Structure formats: structure tokens, C-alpha cells
Amino acid sequence: MSLMNAAGGSLTEAVEKAIVEALGEGATAEVHGTGGHFTIRAVSTAFEGKRLLAKQRLVLRAVAPFMDGDDAPVHAIDSLETLTPDEA
Numbered sequence: 001m002s003l004m005n006a007a008g009g010s011l012t013e014a015v016e017k018a019i020v021e022a023l024g025e026g027a028t029a030e031v032h033g034t035g036g037h038f039t040i041r042a043v044s045t046a047f048e049g050k051r052l053l054a055k056q057r058l059v060l061r062a063v064a065p066f067m068d069g070d071d072a073p074v075h076a077i078d079s080l081e082t083l084t085p086d087e088a
Contacts, residue, residue: 011066011073011074012031012032012033012038015029015031015038015040015063015066015074016029016031018062018063018065018066019031019042019059019063021062022058022061023044023046023058023059023062024044024046026044026045026085027042027043027044027045027046028043029042029059030042033078036072036073036074036075036076037076038074038078039077039080039081040059040077040079040080041081042059042080042081042082043083043084043085043087044058044082044084044085045084046058047083047084055082056080056082058082059080059082060077060080063077
């Protein structure tokens with residue numbers, strides 16, 4: 001079963017779901033893109049008190065399964081915005 005089928009929708013919906021599940025309750029994610037290139041905006045309390053790189057790593061760990069292998073559906077994250085609820 002593919003990652004998209006497991007999530008029950010489109011690739012962007014599957015990536016959004018993976019990010020929200022990784023970041024926990026109250027998190028939101030907006031994913032846009034086609035052709036393997038995507039932009040991500042994630043908002044979560046999990047980012048509070050963390051430096052930029054630590055925030056980005058939380059999101060990229062969630063996206064990593066979609067970037068694995070020669071036929072990976074996600075080739076690049078062109079823009080990654082990570083915000084706390086107060087910053088959003």
C-alpha cells in the first residue's frame with residue numbers, strides 16, 4: 001500500500017496528515033505543490049522554544065518517507081515555514 005493510499009487522499013493531503021500526526025494535537029499543516037516540488041507551512045506548539053533548524057527537522061522527519069527512494073513522490077521542499085500559534 002502506498003503512502004497516499006494509506007492516508008486516503010491526494011499526495012498533499014497525505015503529507016499534511018503525516019506532519020500533523022508528527023507534531024501532535026492542535027498542529028496544522030498546509031502543503032502545496034506539484035511535480036515533486038512542494039511548499040509547507042506548519043503551525044504547532046511543538047515548535048515553542050526551539051531554534052529554526054530543530055523546527056524544520058521535526059517537519060522533515062515527517063516528510064522523509066515521501067522522499068525515500070528513486071520513485072519518491074516528493075523530490076524537494078522549496079519552502080518550509082514553521083510557526084508557533086502565536087507567530088501564525
